[in-house]
Amino acid sequence: MTAERFDPSVADGRWQAAWDEAKCFEADSASEKPKTYVLEMFPYPSGRIHIGHVRNYTMGDVLARYHAMRGREVLHPMGWDAFGMPAENAAMEKGVHPGGWTYDNIATMKGQLKQLGFALDWSREFATCDPEYYGHEQALFIDLFENGLVYRKQAEVNWDPVDMTVLANEQVIDGKGWRSGAEVEKRKLNQWFLKITDFADDLLDGLGTLDDWPQKVRLMQENWIGKSQGLEFSFDLSSGDKLPVYTTRPDTIFGASFVAVAADHPVAQAVAENDATAQEFIALCKRGGTTAAELETAEKLGFDTGITARHPFTGAELPLFIANFVLMDYGTGAIMAVPGHDQRDFEFATKYSLPIPRVVAPSVDEAGKPFDGEAEAGEGVLVNSDFLDGMDVEAAKAEVIARAEKGHWGKGTTVWRLRDWGVSRQRYWGTPIPFIHCDACGVVPVPKDQLPVKLPEDVSFEQPGNPLLRHPTWKNTECPKCGGTAQRETDTLDTFVNSSWYFLRFASQPADKPFDAAEVAQWLPVDQYIGGVEHAILHLLYARFWTRALAHCGKLEVKEPFASLFTQGMVTHETYSRKDGPREVYYTPAEVDRTGNGAVLTADGQPVEIGKVIKMSKSKKNVVDPEDIIRDYGADAVRWFMLSDSPPERDLPWSEAGIEGCGRFVQRLWRLFGQFDDTASGEDKDLARKTHQTIAAVAEDIEALAFNKAVARIYELTSAAEKAKPSADRNHAIRSLLLIASPMMPHLAEEGWSEMGGTGLVAEADWPEVDETLLVEDEITIAVQHKGKLRDTLTAPADASKDDLEALALASEKVQRSIDGAEIRKVIVVPGRLVNIVT
């Protein structure tokens, strides 16, 4: 007889060891089986696993285990995104070495992941800070360089004065460093860049093939790449200069009533040199918020320079303003303003009493229609526009561009928002950029047989700035070309480079090169990639770019690295706090007793305020440590909770009551497994039907990542099996239940399997067969409606004809009472569903 209770503190470790022993989860690239690559975004080794990791990896684990049961060779690897600033911060704060700190954290977190029993192929584990990994990365970087995708330029960059490093445009948030929060300054430095813009069109087109990506992520990337087509041309200014402008609406050129430049445009700067008022205005423009919402609602302001610009068609002299709503870093930093058909221009023209001509109207007859307080940016036909009159917007755009090109005063251009990726970081804990600066030969790549360029161990973090730069000897070397004295590059690569190809290295890890293209082709693209939506733009776009860049260099066949992407929701928890004067003091869930009506602090028995359910964060102290709950409830209860209730893309509110319920269900299943009875025989048709239906439905749910629904179905079958009398069908139900729940609760499944006398490991078992004939009910419940409302339900054979169902429905006493003798005008019969009687 089995033990009364399932004891995860014993069972979890036992089965984890058994899986390791049997090497259940090691992927074989040479396998004949069809292959599936399940990948979750690898973690940064910050110290401890947090609950968001647990949710992410549990979802991936269910998929990995499920596909293995379906007979596929599964690659489900894990590693560490191990370079980055926190390690240097720890080094500065605690006086430890970033490497030691990182590897200690990896050891801790690996132990925590092991406790959760994930079906991971640990044989392929690596950290991006392993010299072996970053050495291969250096080789790839040189390949990109040799293929013209890497270059250096003296460029104005975002300088973070706290972290002493350069930030990508993408890493500047509200004018502040995305990590330090410090106000970003502009500085000129010699930087390394990757030519992501070479692939702008391809990256955009590729989005169209990613049908299994969330629409939202595709849209965000599309907007980020930001393709727009229009006309670039120059105005002749009364000052004698030429002013290039860019417009996406060349069709509206006859509606231009003024011209405007950005505050930091050279024309504005020139004006300001001799004009104190202009100077003041420019200073004013630089104040205030820079977010879209702030700018969008801010009042439009302008400064009339007194200069005029000649309209290329009409010859009219348009006033030139410096305006706060024109951006220097998009297009040419100067615009032709068409107030009738652009809302910003409209507001500006209204404020400064400038003309607002109409050049697009619903029809040619409405050329004189007044504006209704706002610009009309939509479709229509051109009016008041000379040779364009009567054309639609698209035709007019083409016509204007054609004339501009013919007259050599402008040309049609495509403008991208996407800019090249600056990858230089003035930092120690990253991949050293494998180049050498020689006075005679210039910038020379390190010969590949000298890779990796390893980071020196003996560095100090007592002063800010780059330790590589002030290291006494490391940077001194000789030129590989001429043998003369030379210096190593002291910049390291952005950590996003590390995560731009790690999924290739997981698939194939030869010692002598970054990866083997043929082996990579066995696994890529990743069948299911899972991670947080916070990586929607940067990481995912860079990874797509690297894949293309490597293909461009002839290293890869794959184009899109991730066939299907899933972005999971956050784990949330309510907050507990008290007011201490103006300050809000927060308490952790562990400090609070929530068993009563409200919440009280265990320490003093006094109530605390229950706040909103929000993302777990250290500052609000609403965090739960995975290790604590694994200890209290076991890995399977924690995994089950992660999959229950909330759809995986939505936020999951953590609750003590919820995890307790999961713990109870683990025991409930365990008791049911104990009722498996070899000696029982006989049929239970209803239960057999329910079993097969559940097996099929759970498979479908898992494949759709609808884990919450799979969970609900497992509860239902459990209840049905509990209530059933012993029979051969009930044994089959119990055994099937164990198998279909095993991807979610693998330890419990193994323990139950061994108790039931199953052979081998569940981790290596097959998904149960479905008897298709049992999926169809032979009796079904039919709803009978009268006037669209439910009046009765009745049971009928599944193959009952429409006439039979109608007769059956009309025979119902309840239905007859509802009809109450009224004339029946129509009867709608949906076989297998309902009968609706219309009177």
Add this chain to the structure above:
RNA sequence: GCGGGCGUGGCGGAAUGGUAGACGCCGGGGACUUAAAAUCCCCUGUCCUUUGAGACGUGCGGGUUCGAGUCCCGCCGCCCGCACCA
């Protein structure tokens, strides 16, 4: 402001245009027990002349349909993203 998403019991959420509220949590009642824990059973959208062939009910107002949580139009509210993209 723009773009995207969402709105269903006390809570998390189910529902190919076809019986709204599956399943879980909370809560209530009962059984077992000397007692507790554990477990099991029942109830649990609102209202009403509280068991009845009852009415109402999926943010609000319209519409399409035999039938709308689901589709269409117009609002309101919340969440996420944002780069004034000319």
